Amino acid sequence: MQETVRSQLTVGRRDDLRLSLNQLLFGLSQFGSNAVVAWRPSGKGLEIVLLPKTRLFQLKEPEERIFEGPRYCTDEEFKLIVSFLGVQPTEIRLDFPIGGSGNGLSHDDVESVISRYSIGFARFRMVFLIDVVGFSKYSPEEQANHLSTLQFCLSLAEATLHQKGLPMVMGRSTTGDGYYVWNLETGIEEDISLFVLMSLFSLYYKSLQREMADKMPLPDLRLALSGGSHYVFYEPSPKYVARHEYIVGDVTINVARLIGKARTDQILVGDCANLTLGSDVWTAHRYVMAANKVLDGFRGFNVFGDRVEEIRFYLTGPKDEARFRNQKIKIVDKHGFEHICYNAKVNTHMKEAKSIFAGLQHQDLRSSPKS
Structure with missing residues (x-):
């Protein structure tokens, strides 16, 4: 005592x-x-x-x-x-x-x-951006509801990662019509966890969107994920309250530019490379493969009363003979700068319900944008 x-x-x-x-x-x-x-x-x-x-x-x-x-x-x-x-x-x-x-x-x-009270610099961190399509067209009440739903799905995805013992301390800041999301801790495993977080967020949001279709329809989203450098700063306060981290730099600029060219329901992944480990380079493709190995551990996981049979993160592309190849896409932002990225999908097959798909198929990119 x-x-x-x-x-x-x-x-x-x-x-x-x-x-x-x-x-x-x-x-x-x-x-x-x-x-x-x-x-x-x-x-x-x-x-x-x-x-x-x-x-x-x-x-x-x-x-x-x-x-x-x-x-x-x-x-x-x-x-x-x-x-x-x-x-x-x-x-x-x-x-x-x-x-x-x-x-x-x-x-x-x-x-x-x-x-x-410091300014930090991170040489590389993965960040993803969520954007609500047509956000300004909704009433203030609907906007508040949509943002709170995004928060709910993000928090649920983070809690799911914690249950699996994955390294994730989620940071997020609002853009007004969406959120920047990142892992407060840096490292390869932490960046892989962010791919997993985005996959689970997409699954939870799409599941809710399907359930709420007749009661209170949820808006479509656009997602962009990439990696790069940035500065870190905090909001000073005379009270010793919870610390709020803010980030700004090449990575936030890049995902914002990708979102600006993304279509409704599209997921774009920047063609980034983590060079912080010297000769051991981590590309977007390598991160996706590592994330899928982690996602294998979610087979049988319960999602709103149903169970996951398989969840997969894909970088899309055309089919060459018997296999698909990842195709790079070049986009030009409003300032004339070029950005290289991939189209991506998150496919989840459920035990009882229909499969849940997030993102656009490669062949959908040939049609005129509808966002």
Whole structure:
């Protein structure tokens, strides 16, 4: 009993200390106009490197640690960043210790607070975009219903991945008529999980759309998935509330451009390549094959009272003799830039009900767009 009470007091004190540190940083951030580039413990608290965000994004050929990795730095890294930026560190004096003492905050605790005031950079992450077709034509009540349905299907898909023990901590931000969706964690397995998440989302949404056809029809969607680099930032708050991650960069631009050319019910997958592992290159085709191996584990899975016999993610193309080949598609966006992608489908065969198909068949692409 005493150990339980002591543990609760420790957790409560850590929460109070994190809140106190957060309030200090919020003030130093000037409502988010300054970013914390680096930090390290000092004899009396912390030393941090602060830089206006406008200056941060104007840096020419910045050192890798300016944007990448945790904001906690070794002494050598900290000195390198200070020298590169030509700034003086800011000392924050604290009345509690940083590090090993149970009366203070650990390095991870401090990092969790400071990261809220930082700008990060990810070299590669998969992101998909959901777009409701004809969203502006619906009433405000219908729009709210449609977006809440998308949220429901996304959350259900995420919970399904958790049941299977797959790495998925879903991030999402609204575009007004849809959502950007990504995995908060980066890595090959995490990106594969995003393919699986999109497949399950499509299955759940199409199943609901079929069930609701006569009662409250759900709108058609367009989906685009691709990978690439981006920046990560957070919304500062004087209160230590749940952290909301936002992303922007090449990958979000790319999926937005793909959506702009996608047809009703179409799924487009960008011809991207993850080069972060050196010679071990992960292409869109390789991700699809890996995702299908994971999707094999969903055979027999219950979906609204019926069971999945098979669920498959395809990149489509014409048939050459006895086999299909994946065909690249070139689209030109409104700015004149070219994007290479694939048409994709998610086919799910159910035990009792009819099969559920998401996406367009390759031969459908020859007809005039109807979106």
